[in-house]
Amino acid sequence: SANYKVAVLPGDGIGPEVMAEALKVLDKVQSEFGFTLELSHFDVGGVAIDNHGSPLPAATLAGCEAADAVLFGSVGGPKWEHLAPNDQPERGALLPLRGHFKLFCNMRPARIYEGLEDFSPLRADISARGFDIVCMRELTGGIYFGQPKGREGEGAQEKAFDTEVYHRYEIERIARLGFEAAQGRRGIVTSVDKANVLQASILWREVVNEVAKDYPDVTLNHIYIDNATMQLIKDPSQFDVMLCSNLFGDIISDEMAMLTGSMGLLPSVSLNDQGFGLYEPAGGSAPDIAGKGIANPVAQILSAALMLRYSFKEEAAALAIERAISETLSEGYFSGDLYKADAKHPVQTTVQMGEHIANRI
Amino acid sequence: SANYKVAVLPGDGIGPEVMAEALKVLDKVQSEFGFTLELSHFDVGGVAIDNHGSPLPAATLAGCEAADAVLFGSVGGPKWEHLAPNDQPERGALLPLRGHFKLFCNMRPARIYEGLEDFSPLRADISARGFDIVCMRELTGGIYFGQPKGREGEGAQEKAFDTEVYHRYEIERIARLGFEAAQGRRGIVTSVDKANVLQASILWREVVNEVAKDYPDVTLNHIYIDNATMQLIKDPSQFDVMLCSNLFGDIISDEMAMLTGSMGLLPSVSLNDQGFGLYEPAGGSAPDIAGKGIANPVAQILSAALMLRYSFKEEAAALAIERAISETLSEGYFSGDLYKADAKHPVQTTVQMGEHIANRI
Ligand SMILES: CC(C)[C@H](C(=O)O)[C@@H](O)C(=O)O
Ligand SMILES: CC(C)[C@H](C(=O)O)[C@@H](O)C(=O)O
Numbered sequence: 001s002a003n004y005k006v007a008v009l010p011g012d013g014i015g016p017e018v019m020a021e022a023l024k025v026l027d028k029v030q031s032e033f034g035f036t037l038e039l040s041h042f043d044v045g046g047v048a049i050d051n052h053g054s055p056l057p058a059a060t061l062a063g064c065e066a067a068d069a070v071l072f073g074s075v076g077g078p079k080w081e082h083l084a085p086n087d088q089p090e091r092g093a094l095l096p097l098r099g100h101f102k103l104f105c106n107m108r109p110a111r112i113y114e115g116l117e118d119f120s121p122l123r124a125d126i127s128a129r130g131f132d133i134v135c136m137r138e139l140t141g142g143i144y145f146g147q148p149k150g151r152e153g154e155g156a157q158e159k160a161f162d163t164e165v166y167h168r169y170e171i172e173r174i175a176r177l178g179f180e181a182a183q184g185r186r187g188i189v190t191s192v193d194k195a196n197v198l199q200a201s202i203l204w205r206e207v208v209n210e211v212a213k214d215y216p217d218v219t220l221n222h223i224y225i226d227n228a229t230m231q232l233i234k235d236p237s238q239f240d241v242m243l244c245s246n247l248f249g250d251i252i253s254d255e256m257a258m259l260t261g262s263m264g265l266l267p268s269v270s271l272n273d274q275g276f277g278l279y280e281p282a283g284g285s286a287p288d289i290a291g292k293g294i295a296n297p298v299a300q301i302l303s304a305a306l307m308l309r310y311s312f313k314e315e316a317a318a319l320a321i322e323r324a325i326s327e328t329l330s331e332g333y334f335s336g337d338l339y340k341a342d343a344k345h346p347v348q349t350t351v352q353m354g355e356h357i358a359n360r361i
Numbered sequence: 362s363a364n365y366k367v368a369v370l371p372g373d374g375i376g377p378e379v380m381a382e383a384l385k386v387l388d389k390v391q392s393e394f395g396f397t398l399e400l401s402h403f404d405v406g407g408v409a410i411d412n413h414g415s416p417l418p419a420a421t422l423a424g425c426e427a428a429d430a431v432l433f434g435s436v437g438g439p440k441w442e443h444l445a446p447n448d449q450p451e452r453g454a455l456l457p458l459r460g461h462f463k464l465f466c467n468m469r470p471a472r473i474y475e476g477l478e479d480f481s482p483l484r485a486d487i488s489a490r491g492f493d494i495v496c497m498r499e500l501t502g503g504i505y506f507g508q509p510k511g512r513e514g515e516g517a518q519e520k521a522f523d524t525e526v527y528h529r530y531e532i533e534r535i536a537r538l539g540f541e542a543a544q545g546r547r548g549i550v551t552s553v554d555k556a557n558v559l560q561a562s563i564l565w566r567e568v569v570n571e572v573a574k575d576y577p578d579v580t581l582n583h584i585y586i587d588n589a590t591m592q593l594i595k596d597p598s599q600f601d602v603m604l605c606s607n608l609f610g611d612i613i614s615d616e617m618a619m620l621t622g623s624m625g626l627l628p629s630v631s632l633n634d635q636g637f638g639l640y641e642p643a644g645g646s647a648p649d650i651a652g653k654g655i656a657n658p659v660a661q662i663l664s665a666a667l668m669l670r671y672s673f674k675e676e677a678a679a680l681a682i683e684r685a686i687s688e689t690l691s692e693g694y695f696s697g698d699l700y701k702a703d704a705k706h707p708v709q710t711t712v713q714m715g716e717h718i719a720n721r722i
Contacts, residue, residue, distance in 0.1 A: 156530035160564035169517035203521035230619035258591035
């Protein structure tokens with residue numbers, strides 16, 4: 001039977017707590033669906049700085065290289081905020097991992113779950129319409145990695161600079177994935193750019209228009225980033241797939257996550273062209289609630305389901321996890337972040353949420 | 362008595378209609394407050410393309426140079442959208458004007474007016490808390506104007522690039538204005554950057570921290586752009602002055618404008634270090650309602666008030682206009698964009714709104 005190697009990187013804050021529940025659920029599916037998961041644990045982020053002096057130690061990187069996929073928790077916290085930007089857990093772990101494994105394709109789904117509309121910070125009539133969007137973000141190009149990047153000069157004339165750069169092939173491959181995602185959804189791609197100011201956006205728009213010709217069944221719209229942040233708030237239900245550069249995807253994906261009001265439910269996928277991927281919750285390490293056993297593990301468990309789907313092609317197992325999560329939520333079991341006074345059951349702990357889901361596999 | 366020269370650039374769409382009302386109000390204050398305004402009208406934007414072949418004709422630029430301030434309407438519309446980005450009204454008029462007159466300081470206030478909370482797209486409990494924010498945006502630097510900017514190569518390797526660059530002096534002067542604005546307000550500056558990724562942001566943060574030492578009465582916070590778009594939605598009332606680079610200010614100012622739900626009330630100011638300024642409404646040319654006489658002229662009239670305040674130091678006249686606007690709104694006179702079923706008066710036209718305000722000077 002199939003055997004998959006997973007590098008497990010729980011990280012900081014609530015990472016280890018929610019990761020434990022994801023592993024519990026994965027353990028359940030591997031016996032049910034007849035495959036085996038070979039897990040290796042590695043330090044990453046702040047805990048790796050503390051234990052090994054680096055947010056991404058060589059052993060962790062080697063462990064990821066030896067694996068078929070990376071299940072990532074979250075990194076960062078106040079303890080490491082005094083460090084120089086390059087040494088901080090988020091930047092020092094995530095960016096090198098993305099670059100090293102060429103994880104150019106980042107998918108961040110965000111939707112309002114039925115019954116959870118009240119948690120959205122949007123006006124009731126807007127959140128009642130709901131929304132279901134995937135942000136398809138280019139993750140290894142643009143201003144994040146573009147060269148030159150640096151600082152020079154002195155005194156008042158001292159300057160610091162970064163380069164926003166996109167190559168045709170980079171735009172083309174992420175655009176294709178955007179159109180393919182739209183084909184399996186509602187058939188709309190909205191490409192986000194700033195083509196009225198940026199040369200990189202002008203090329204972006206051109207290439208996206210060319211790629212669109214191969215997907216006549218998909219509707220393509222273009223929108224400027226400033227207008228996109230407005231339209232998302234005014235009527236998020238108009239969007240299906242939002243196709244974004246690295247920087248604009250960073251902004252748009254966070255905005256749409258906040259608009260759901262239930263960030264604890266949002267997973268994210270970063271893939272390379274070999275199907276190797278890194279899977280992580282959208283929410284962050286939440287140091288304020290870490291160690292209390294109250295964090296919502298659903299985003300981490302959903303991330304594990306997406307790993308089964310995208311890296312291992314174990315669709316049935318992925319669906320089983322997603323169904324178990326839907327059942328748990330629709331039966332009224334919620335962790336504190338999504339708890340309402342009129343809920344059927346008392347507030348559930350992280351462990352209880354994990355057990356409800358594992359038991360429903 | 363003082364005489365001020367104003368270049369009036371109504372532009373496209375609703376621009377000419379709302380400009381007519383601003384001029385009506387300015388005419389009223391000049392007699393009341395004992396100064397004279399010498400107005401010269403010039404084409405800009407799409408209408409200038411149609412009449413003179415360029416969105417910013419030489420005569421318009423010369424007219425602005427001969428003036429003490431520019432009162433700008435709005436530019437753009439579907440008629441000119443097929444043009445190359447560089448030739449389009451928005452880009453072809455606004456960016457050269459900003460660059461030519463070195464209008465590095467852009468202030469965009471956004472607030473929820475009492476009684477208009479329902480128009481905000483935010484959940485009722487969030488909009489009920491209200492907010493009152495000024496986006497202090499650097500307007501002549503960053504990735505908008507940074508060099509090199511271009512395109513090279515062929516085939517799959519063809520690339521397009523832009524340069525995000527900030528000099529210490531550019532950051533320092535806009536930061537000072539941000540801190541000064543906060544001193545006259547609630548004393549909080551939130552500086553928006555992406556210092557976990559961008560070198561330009563690392564310098565930005567350093568310089569802002571240094572400038573902050575001269576303003577010990579102001580609280581300084583730093584926030585990443587992605588988190589800023591989230592926090593604005595979650596709780597806009599936490600912000601006072603948001604200090605932004607050119608690109609991040611473009612995004613943040615539009616997001617906050619949308620969050621008010623009353624974009625027709627928002628003016629904007631772009632200044633150079635001589636006090637020369639360009640004053641324009643935040644909303645855009647709104648081609649869908651142009652020519653119908655229904656657009657809200659308040660943002661244009663407020664822009665005129667800010668011109669009196671910032672470029673001409675006619676504080677009393679500026680206050681008189683602002684008071685007349687407040688009275689008009691609080692007496693229940695609204696154009697269609699802000700009309701509610703339970704309003705005291707029927708929907709007011711653009712001209713009626715202008716008259717209410719002029720009559721209350
Ligand atoms: C931590 C940071 C470098 C990262 C990014 O900007 O990509 C984060 O915000 C994200 O979206 O994953
Ligand atoms: C039209 C465009 C170039 C401009 C900008 O990006 O600055 C506009 O969005 C604005 O905010 O004034």
